[in-house]
Amino acid sequence: MxxxxxxxxxxxxxxxxxxxxxxxxxxxxxxxxxxxxxxxxxxxxxxxxxxxxxxxxxxxxGWQSQDFAxxxxxxxxxxxxxxxxxxxxxxxxxxxxxxxxxxxxxxxxxxxxxxxxxxxxxxxxxxxxxxxxxxxxxxxxxxxxxxxxRWREATLTLTLGREGPSEEEIRQIIGQSRARIRRMFVRHEPASGRRDYRFTLWCAARPGEAPALVGALCTKPGVEQLDWDM
Structure with missing residues (x-):
């Protein structure tokens, strides 16, 4: 200075x-x-x-040397x-x-x-x-x-009937959309054949926009309910 x-x-x-x-x-x-x-x-x-x-x-x-400090x-x-x-x-x-x-x-x-x-x-x-x-x-x-x-955490919840896609098919659709599965929850009802899946995904998607995997899963027979949360 x-x-x-x-x-x-x-x-x-x-x-x-x-x-x-x-x-x-x-x-x-x-x-x-x-x-x-x-x-x-x-x-x-x-x-x-x-x-x-x-x-x-x-x-x-106007100052002494010791005062200047x-x-x-x-x-x-x-x-x-x-x-x-x-x-x-x-x-x-x-x-x-x-x-x-x-x-x-x-x-x-x-x-x-x-x-x-x-x-x-x-x-x-x-x-x-x-x-x-x-x-x-x-x-x-x-x-x-x-x-x-671009990469965000999202939650995909599926309710499937007896004729719904298998877990392997669901994983393939998720993999084709370049999403990665971080956690998964599964619940089966053997008597009715009903299955509930909840996937926690890491995917490239914009907030407020559903990725392509949502549309692909909706077209599958046996998908009774689908929820997407980001």
């Missing part, structure tokens, strides 16, 4: 913080998250200004980090179905704060590296996360 920054240096820090927050905020804006571009920019600029203010208050004259103006940017906890908590929401949303947005605001503290303290290279890593995480890893989320 330079002890005597000039206005050109301070302006460069603000511009770097603004542009970095702008690009990161665009990702949140495109995803229609609670904290968008303007929120990200304001949070980042506040952190940058706090670090710059602490830098300007680092007086180097006791100066604690850097508590100001530390207070910014503490306050970010409240803003980040406000971005996290718990839906009625139990799913928690906004964790990535809260983590992004926290990361932007630390990144802009680097810019505000004059560590432009460190702040630039943090900005590049943030873009790689938010944009580059998004495709990997989308691919991983």
């Amino acid at each position: 330079p002890f005597n920054p000039d206005w050109t240096d301070l302006g460069l820090r603000l511009v770097c913080a603004f542009l970095a927050c702008l690009t990161i905020g665009l990702d949140r804006e495109w995803q229609e998250r609670a904290a968008g571009m303007r929120t990200t920019i304001l949070v980042g600029l506040a952190a940058c200004l706090a670090a710059m203010s602490a830098n300007l208050m680092l007086a180097t004259q 006791r100066m604690d103006v850097l508590r100001l940017p530390l207070g910014i980090l503490t306050g970010m906890g409240f803003i980040g908590a406000g971005a996290i929401m718990r839906r009625a179905d139990g799913l928690v949303q906004g964790v990535t947005t809260a983590a992004t605001l926290w990361f932007v704060t630390v990144m802009c503290l680097c810019f505000g303290s004059g560590q432009l290279i460190l702040g630039g590296l943090a900005w590049a890593l943030a873009l790689a995480t938010l944009w580059g890893l998004k495709r990997v996360e989308t691919w991983l989320h």
Whole structure:
């Protein structure tokens, strides 16, 4: 941290913080998250200004050598980090179905704060590296996360009559749909020939859409009831 920054240096820090927050905020804006571009920019600029203010208050004259180490103006940017906890908590929401949303947005605001503290303290290279890593995480890893989320756990429940498909046929249909059986429950009624199956599957399917195996099983004779839960 330079002890005597000039206005050109301070302006460069603000511009770097603004542009970095702008690009990161665009990702949140495109995803229609609670904290968008303007929120990200304001949070980042506040952190940058706090670090710059602490830098300007680092007086180097009028103090003895042993007193200089006791100066604690850097508590100001530390207070910014503490306050970010409240803003980040406000971005996290718990839906009625139990799913928690906004964790990535809260983590992004926290990361932007630390990144802009680097810019505000004059560590432009460190702040630039943090900005590049943030873009790689938010944009580059998004495709990997989308691919991983294609695979979900689902429950298939079947009620079959006496003439219904055999267990081997059911397994073949499940295997042809690229689903994997994780757990299975079976109940037989020898007197009536009725069978109940409950499969816990790991399959590639979108929420709200029934995969091809549901249609294939529905066309089989003897299938009295089929339930699909994802």
